[in-house]
Amino acid sequence: MTTTGEDAETARGGPWWWTRWRSAVLDVGLAFVSALECGVEGVRFADDAGIPMVAGITFGVMAGWVLLIRRRWPIAVVLVSIAITPAQMGYLMGIVGLYTLAASELPRRIIASLAGMSLVGMLIVMFVRVGRSPGRANLDLGDWFVPFISITTAIGMTAPPLLLGMYVGARRRLMESLRERADSLERELQLLAERAEERAEWARGEERTRIAREMHDVVAHRVSLMVVHAAALQAVARKDPEKAVKNAALVGDMGRQALTELREMLGVLRSGSESGPVRGRSVPLAAVGAAAAAAASRAVGDEGAAEGPCLSDLDVLVGQSAAAGMVVELSVEGDSRTYAAEVEQTAYRVVQEALTNVHKHAAGAKTRVRLAHRGSEIAMQVENEPPGEVSPSAARLPSGGNGLVGMKERVVALGGVFVSGPTEAGGFRVSAVIPAA
CATH class of the missing domain: 3.30.565.10 (Histidine kinase-like ATPase, C-terminal domain)
Known part of the structure; x- marks a missing residue:
């Protein structure tokens, strides 16, 4: 359950921008997994880009730790995930970032714009990646296979976290509204008493x-x-x-x-x-x-x-x-x-x-x-x-x-x-x- 207003200020017990230690531990864990994922994918990125492997791993680890600030700056997390999508890394960051962005109080037009950018970026990357796949040459699947896989993967990586985040955000706002209404009713009843x-x-x-x-x-x-x-x-x-x-x-x-x-x-x-x-x-x-x-x-x-x-x-x-x-x-x-x-x-x-x-x-x-x-x-x-x-x-x-x-x-x-x-x-x-x- 969430808290609002003065109760939210008094309920803060975590470090920095986290309201609870449990939220801080969760975000640190997600950021660690994201950094590990991006570090592993940085090896392949270094081979494709022709840079030293250490540089690719370092870049991936640093990019993965951006997920740590998802509650404070969700827009930055989504932009970073979109930016590193061409390097074929940061999938966990993109999913969690879109969920956090959709559940936030930001205007709907900003959420829709960033979600569209993420969808287009994922679609292009998957189209290129599936089209260049070595195993595809040995299979006669027709011209429809690459667009189908690209669109399906892009929608599957973008739509579920976006819809889930919108649902959780709407439910949270409803609960906060009901709680505020209950608090207001309690104050009115106390005043009437x-x-x-x-x-x-x-x-x-x-x-x-x-x-x-x-x-x-x-x-x-x-x-x-x-x-x-x-x-x-x-x-x-x-x-x-x-x-x-x-x-x-x-x-x-x-x-x-x-x-x-x-x-x-x-x-x-x-x-x-x-x-x-x-x-x-x-x-x-x-x-x-x-x-x-x-x-x-x-x-x-x-x-x-x-x-x-x-x-x-x-x-x-x-x-x-x-x-x-x-x-x-x-x-x-x-x-x-x-x-x-x-x-x-x-x-x-x-x-x-x-x-x-x-x-x-x-x-x-x-x-x-x-x-x-x-x-x-x-x-x-x-x-x-x-x-x-x-x-x-x-x-x-x-x-x-x-x-x-x-x-x-x-x-x-x-x-x-x-x-x-x-x-x-x-x-x-x-x-x-x-x-x-």
Whole structure:
């Protein structure tokens, strides 16, 4: 098998221009046999040319060793074999040279030209040699014998090595092309695997973020109300025992609801991680969202709300905030209608998180919740006035700083617009517009 490109450079282990020691040994052996052949034939060449025998043998040996450079300069080998053909030597050199030339990457016109020259030279030499043969005079073979033997010998010495070399060269190029294609495919597959791993890691990160946002939206509001009621309970425990008992009951109910929601979401996460042996498998967000939505719906008292919170639950949500001591007003504009589940859940979560932020940062501030049903969209706005004087017993709710970010991500994911910021009067406003489709 052959190597190409960078692999060919790194695979070189032989001397000079040979890629392997085995190739070098083969060429040295062929050159030795060729030199021996040409040296033997140099004896007859010296007799015919009338030169000293040593000169003829030396010339033949030197010409035969040219086969040593067949891989580096195949054209030179073929030209030398053609040049010494009239001396009736170098037959092995001609055969091996033509094979190497045909198997090389040289242009076809050069190969055809040199092969034609070799064929013509061999034809002329054989015609002369057979015509002058002493044994022919004793045989009556006719005039066809000399041309037939000359043409047959010339074609037999030229065509087989040429065709074999062309076949080997074509096969080598095909193998190199297939190997390069396989290497390219392997690199592409490796790149695709790396990209798939990156996408999977990104998807896992996005899913973790969404699960965290879902848990924040579902649980944070209820826990915030628990803290507010606990602060109120602390303030009225001695002055108004009946109100304290009522607040304690509310805290207990909301605590149980929060625990139920947490257990259901964690149960989905646990069952998802145990459902398959794949390491690093992420839990489907739809399952977590469904569990969280169902838990939130049961928390607000909706028996069949397996599909999650909806806009009809805003009255209950506002009532919970009012029960915690917030002065909150809800106004609805336009004809109410049913929207897609994702749209209604996102609108509910925006209002829920906005009210939670009022509990955290503006306890006791008057708040207005507006909901507008428009032709192709639904708009909501939660605006609170500046907070009044905070009593020492007021609840101090921690803030993670992710509420506004989560609301914006939810709204933008549905193609809506989200705006939040302080008002001129010193309060805070959260506005969102979500497409109805």
